[in-house]
Amino acid sequence: MSKGEMIRAKRGTNSKIRTHKPMENQEFIPIQIKANREGFVLLPEESASFGEVFAYLKNRLENSRDFFRFTRMVLDLRFTLLSIDEIQSIDHLLKESCGAGLVEIKLKEGFSLFTERREKAAAPPAPSREVEAVPLIVRHTCRSGARIVSQSDCLVLGDVNPGAEVIAYGDVVVFGSLRGLAHAGAAGNRQARIWALSMEPNQLRIADMVAVPPRGRKPVPKRYEVAEVRGESIEVLTV
Amino acid sequence: MAGRTIVVTSGKGGVGKTTTVANIGTALAKKKHSVVLIDGDIGLRNLDVVMGLENRIVYNLVDIIEGRCRKEQAMIRDRKLGNLCVIPSAQTRDKDSVQPEQMKGLCEELAKEFDYVFIDCPAGIEHGFKNAIAGAQLAIVVTTPEVSAIRDADRVIGLLEASMLRDVHLIVNRLNDRMVKKGDMMSTEDIVSLLAIPLLGIVPESEDVVVSTNRGVPLVHDRNSRAGTAFQGIAARLNGEDVPHSDGKEVGFRDFFRKLFSGQ
Numbered sequence: 001m002s003k004g005e006m007i008r009a010k011r012g013t014n015s016k017i018r019t020h021k022p023m024e025n026q027e028f029i030p031i032q033i034k035a036n037r038e039g040f041v042l043l044p045e046e047s048a049s050f051g052e053v054f055a056y057l058k059n060r061l062e063n064s065r066d067f068f069r070f071t072r073m074v075l076d077l078r079f080t081l082l083s084i085d086e087i088q089s090i091d092h093l094l095k096e097s098c099g100a101g102l103v104e105i106k107l108k109e110g111f112s113l114f115t116e117r118r119e120k121a122a123a124p125p126a127p128s129r130e131v132e133a134v135p136l137i138v139r140h141t142c143r144s145g146a147r148i149v150s151q152s153d154c155l156v157l158g159d160v161n162p163g164a165e166v167i168a169y170g171d172v173v174v175f176g177s178l179r180g181l182a183h184a185g186a187a188g189n190r191q192a193r194i195w196a197l198s199m200e201p202n203q204l205r206i207a208d209m210v211a212v213p214p215r216g217r218k219p220v221p222k223r224y225e226v227a228e229v230r231g232e233s234i235e236v237l238t239v
Numbered sequence: 240m241a242g243r244t245i246v247v248t249s250g251k252g253g254v255g256k257t258t259t260v261a262n263i264g265t266a267l268a269k270k271k272h273s274v275v276l277i278d279g280d281i282g283l284r285n286l287d288v289v290m291g292l293e294n295r296i297v298y299n300l301v302d303i304i305e306g307r308c309r310k311e312q313a314m315i316r317d318r319k320l321g322n323l324c325v326i327p328s329a330q331t332r333d334k335d336s337v338q339p340e341q342m343k344g345l346c347e348e349l350a351k352e353f354d355y356v357f358i359d360c361p362a363g364i365e366h367g368f369k370n371a372i373a374g375a376q377l378a379i380v381v382t383t384p385e386v387s388a389i390r391d392a393d394r395v396i397g398l399l400e401a402s403m404l405r406d407v408h409l410i411v412n413r414l415n416d417r418m419v420k421k422g423d424m425m426s427t428e429d430i431v432s433l434l435a436i437p438l439l440g441i442v443p444e445s446e447d448v449v450v451s452t453n454r455g456v457p458l459v460h461d462r463n464s465r466a467g468t469a470f471q472g473i474a475a476r477l478n479g480e481d482v483p484h485s486d487g488k489e490v491g492f493r494d495f496f497r498k499l500f501s502g503q
Contacts, residue, residue, distance in 0.1 A: 046339070046340070047338055047340070079443065081369075081398075081402065093417060108403070142436060143393045143394060143396055143397035144390050144391070144393040144394040144401075145393075145394040145397055145398075146397060159433075161393050161433060162390055162393070162433075163390050163393065163394065166479070168342075179433070
């Protein structure tokens with residue numbers, strides 16, 4: 001890609017973007033693209049806005065479409081925060097422009113989200129799209145703004161708070177209070193079910209059907225117990 | 240020993256972040272700690288008004304960051320307490336004038352000199368929020384007993400956790416005992432069980448707050464104010480003292496701690 005083009009594009013947009021960047025930043029790269037053995041690692045710059053990251057990435061991909069074609073991409077978010085929508089738009093961009101797939105999202109050291117089951121290193125991307133059979137387990141409370149999508153069943157070990165969405169192609173199981181939105185059988189399976197220890201949702205969806213809870217219904221408080229290892233023994237806690 | 244850097248945030252606007260910063264900061268300064276309050280809301284400054292220092296502003300936060308003055312020049316000393324300072328924000332600039340890295344650097348420098356560094360976070364979860372939380376080790380989330388405020392608080396807690404800020408505490412502001420008893424308002428218990436973070440304090444609804452804000456004198460100077468007493472309790476708890484919650488019931492609390500320890 002010619003550098004002149006990018007700079008011109010930037011100047012054409014909002015002059016505000018440039019105000020907080022020193023002038024020597026003609027070399028400023030909003031997102032680093034590094035090659036490794038399995039594919040490429042995308043590392044967004046901390047100080048770059050999502051608009052800059054997206055525009056730069058789009059430009060790079062379009063200019064080197066063949067180079068990036070059908071490659072496996074890892075998004076490294078250890079130093080920057082992106083929203084689900086932003087990640088999805090990057091994923092969409094990769095697929096659209098050169099058929100590349102986002103296979104892993106690094107959130108912090110030793111903690112990653114995988115968008116497909118890990119295959120052998122350097123294996124070519126499988127063209128067939130099988131429905132994932134391994135259930136997705138979420139080991140924390142889903143807070144407002146969180147969106148969890150599972151290709152199979154989804155198990156939440158915690159609450160689903162108002163404003164959070166849990167979407168699964170299979171069943172949704174909430175080991176806690178379901179106060180947000182749950183969508184089971186999202187691919188159209190009406191046999192799917194939603195389970196929760198306490199059901200006080202904003203909305204329930206199964207396949208193509210939507211339900212709203214009756215107003216004024218007070219859920220009955222329930223109790224459950226959790227066994228865990230404390231020191232050298234297993235203890236049972238009533239929560 | 241380096242001081243503690245604490246950000247006060249909420250997501251939703253108008254729940255009392257600035258009032259909280261002004262009062263906790265003043266209460267800690269009254270206990271002879273050195274305290275600096277930073278107004279992180281660049282473009283919409285109001286901490287200086289609440290503290291009654293508006294007419295003494297010469298330099299501001301953006302001036303420090305951009306190197307137009309030393310940080311000592313921008314610090315405004317409180318009228319009553321010599322160990323309390325305010326760094327006002329710039330009214331004429333916007334939030335993009337500061338980057339999270341710069342804010343982090345400033346907080347680290349201030350923490351060397353002060354026992355407590357408070358940052359008043361702007362409403363919202365955009366650039367200004369990221370700036371405000373960049374240098375903090377502890378976050379206080381303020382909410383009122385309204386569904387919308389709690390929803391935003393929940394979102395903010397999620398974002399704080401995603402930013403590796405795990406030490407998050409809750410203040411429930413503007414609680415009306417009478418309405419809770421009648422069942423017209425969410426109780427503290429309900430809020431704590433939903434948000435699942437430790438409760439730092441409950442501040443009752445009070446008209447004194449409006450009066451003190453307009454006068455520019457923090458409530459904690461007024462001994463007869465219930466809200467002022469509540470803020471003093473919060474300051475003491477932050478300082479590691481064991482003060483019982485005067486306005487909340489203690490019942491739901493134990494459940495909550497168990498829930499916390501069970502790893503959720």
